[in-house]
Amino acid sequence: MLSRLTPWVVHAKGRELCEILLSVENSPGRLVEALRVLAKHHVNILHISGHALPEWERAPVLLFVDVTGMRRVLEELKEELEAVTGAPVRYQLASVEGLMMDELTLPLCALPGVRSIVIGEGDFASMLRGIYERMADVGRAFIFNLAYFGGRSTAEYLARRLNLAGEELIRECLKVYQATGLGRVELVSYNPEVPRAILRMHDSIECKAFKGQGEPASHYIRGHLSGLLSRLLDEELLAVEVKCVAAGDAYCEFEVTRAPGLCPGWWAGRVGSRGQPSWRETS
Numbered sequence: 001m002l003s004r005l006t007p008w009v010v011h012a013k014g015r016e017l018c019e020i021l022l023s024v025e026n027s028p029g030r031l032v033e034a035l036r037v038l039a040k041h042h043v044n045i046l047h048i049s050g051h052a053l054p055e056w057e058r059a060p061v062l063l064f065v066d067v068t069g070m071r072r073v074l075e076e077l078k079e080e081l082e083a084v085t086g087a088p089v090r091y092q093l094a095s096v097e098g099l100m101m102d103e104l105t106l107p108l109c110a111l112p113g114v115r116s117i118v119i120g121e122g123d124f125a126s127m128l129r130g131i132y133e134r135m136a137d138v139g140r141a142f143i144f145n146l147a148y149f150g151g152r153s154t155a156e157y158l159a160r161r162l163n164l165a166g167e168e169l170i171r172e173c174l175k176v177y178q179a180t181g182l183g184r185v186e187l188v189s190y191n192p193e194v195p196r197a198i199l200r201m202h203d204s205i206e207c208k209a210f211k212g213q214g215e216p217a218s219h220y221i222r223g224h225l226s227g228l229l230s231r232l233l234d235e236e237l238l239a240v241e242v243k244c245v246a247a248g249d250a251y252c253e254f255e256v257t258r259a260p261g262l263c264p265g266w267w268a269g270r271v272g273s274r275g276q277p278s279w280r281e282t283s
Contacts, residue, residue, distance in 0.1 A: 020091045026059045144222065153227075200253050206218055
């Protein structure tokens with residue numbers, strides 16, 4: 001499995017860095033023409049990202065490049081790129097040598113039209129640890145419910161765009177966890193009559209942070225899965241983590257079934273044994 005870099009900052013000690021934002025016609029070969037201009041000037045590309053939907057006329061392209069010793073040709077490079085692409089080109093030199101932060105693009109979208117943010121693994125783990133240390137079981141319930149509504153929102157977005165139903169829809173929606181960096185989820189089994197599903201997650205970014213604690217650690221991902229499946233199946237469901245890397249297992253596994261004693265439309269997760277929630281009706 002390859003890692004995928006989505007940089008918002010590039011660090012290259014002792015180098016002069018530059019960010020370039022351009023757009024090309026949304027047709028085969030147009031990007032290659034622009035890249036030939038960079039090659040002509042011996043500009044080394046450190047990162048490139050671009051995207052377009054089939055109906056778009058143009059595709060935006062963002063590059064982080066090494067222009068050490070080439071500042072004098074940047075305006076010439078810009079003019080040549082504009083001539084080739086037929087559109088304005090913007091560039092931004094790093095103000096600190098060797099450190100380039102993205103200054104030309106906003107917002108960031110992980111899904112078409114959906115504004116997103118990037119959270120590093122260390123930040124994510126520190127936020128969870130801090131909440132649990134200060135708020136204990138209340139904090140775990142808060143994280144679960146916070147993620148639950150996020151899972152419902154994700155399901156609504158995907159269900160509107162996928163002409164699928166049942167198990168096929170579930171399998172496609174579960175791919176979002178790998179695509180967004182949370183971990184790889186597989187549907188081990190699914191019984192629509194009960195309903196009941198077994199989900200297995202590999203490389204969970206959440207539970208990895210709590211390795212060695214001796215018990216299941218998922219509240220964020222478990223809440224998100226609960227919300228996702230509840231929305232897809234139009235029934236209040238609860239994911240319980242029965243295996244976890246934080247407890248010494250090789251992977252995390254979730255059993256998803258009906259949420260016991262839960263009034264539709266109300267959520268009141270409380271943490272019970274081994275960090276898993278118990279449920280009560282609310283009014």
